[in-house]
Amino acid sequence: MNLPRRLRIALLLAPALTVVALFFGAGVVQAAAQSLGYQPYLDGWRWSTDAYVALWNDPAVRASFALTARVSMLSTVLAAVLGVALALLLRRLGRGRRWAAGLLQTDLAVPHLVGALCMLLLLGQSGLLSRLAQGVGMTAAPADFPGLTADGFGVAVIAEYVWKETPFIAVVALGALGRATAELEGAAAVLGARPWQRMRHVTLPLLAPAVLAGSVLVLAFTAGSYEVPLLLGRPYPATLPVVAYQLYRDTDLGSRPEAMAVAVVISALSLAVVAGYVALVARLARRSV
Template sequence: MRHESVRTWGPLAPALGLVVVLFGGAVGLALLRSLGLLAGGTGAGPSLDAYRRLIADPEFGRSLLLTLHVAVTSTVLAIVLGIGAALLLRRLVRGRQPATTLFQLNLPLPHVVGAVAILALLGQSGLLSRVAAQTGMIEGPASFPALVFDPYAIGIIVQYVWKEVPFIGIVALAILRSTGDELEEAARTLGASPWQRLRHVILPLLLPGVLSAVVIVFAFTFGTFEVPLLLGRSFPAVLPVLAHQRYTDVDLAARPEAMAISVVITVLVLAVVLAGSVLARRTIRQEAR
């Protein structure tokens, strides 16, 4: 058993060690600075003042709610559309390979490129607003509804969904192809309706593998910085942007708050990752039984 563990984890040790050193070091540094123990501290020992100020700050609460809204909405839409697209691609008889290639075409594109494209497409001076104005649907580009820099983060969510749907869809499609159609055909033979086959056969097969992808999507959409910076409002801003604002504030006393926000983001994301891992293991064990 011990030799088996060594063979399994031995080759991964260098990469895991690098991740632990870089990630753990960054989180540890942020935690120490949030407690006032490094640069900018008072030298009077650890203090939770930065966290107390955040809890009492209404902007932090609004930013946390906005971040949760963006992450949860983007993840749910990506799940539904990604699984739906995988089911449609699996049903294709002709043109499946070109359709699959087209579906995953935006996977290698950076998120910043997608954000700039969304801004050029959905902005009030973007392509859609000008087309609508030219065709008489609206009086002018300024009358186009605000889909970027809006209070509901629509532009941010659209960009995340556009980028993450192929990721979840390709994972789901790979699982569907590897499991085959035997169980679904057996359910159809026994008189199960399409909805029953989806609920009791397809979704349980997809859950363990797709759940891992879903956790990755949620963690990314909760903690990423560049897309909300380009497409979101400055107030309230999502937590990563708020942390950047506090860190670059001319008042150096706000830097411990920026580090505290980073620690909060890390803790929440790790909690979601651990919960997803536990749920995935339980699902796999239940299927094995």
């Protein structure tokens, strides 16, 4: 077969793109239409932007922005820093390295739902830590233990995300720390660079693109994920996806457009993060040339 190159690429991409366009695209179109009042099952529905106005005035949504930003950004930064540190540490392990990397990958296979339940059993007021504290006489009753789950700050939610995403970043960073990195570090050492200079000017710049890509994935995921903040968070303030679902489950169908408006906002934010990432990568690529 001698198809023109562009046509061949288009054909090869077609199956994947069709699935994305059909399920994601159609879903987004539906959500956008419903957020603008499209409710054919109701008498007297009409197109309007009321839902977006309502969303702006809804205290649950307003409080949600701050919480969602805090949870997703803190989780991402902590996971990125710890993940890179873990990768650099693992690299020094030598023989045990493969073993430790395997251990990391078992964590990747654990669903977030299970992780959230584990956090509940660990950090809850009747959880393991609380019982240990009671056992050694630090607290007298479960209620004396600090409320780490269902707390206003999102401690347990962030803890779950960091626990789950740190190994992810570490695996990504380990992949980037190949033989080429070691050779460049060696060359820098021969040229008289101190350990900190090697780290600052050789290792970290080489790691940056991969870790950045991983972090963008973590940021988009933690801002848009539902089950962990539902299990470990509060009904108010709740993260954006939880608020969207609260509105979606409202028995009054009049709330449906607002639920869809929140969903559209989440999608737009995710796309903005990805767009920002693409722009950043383009800049990094230009700089490294």
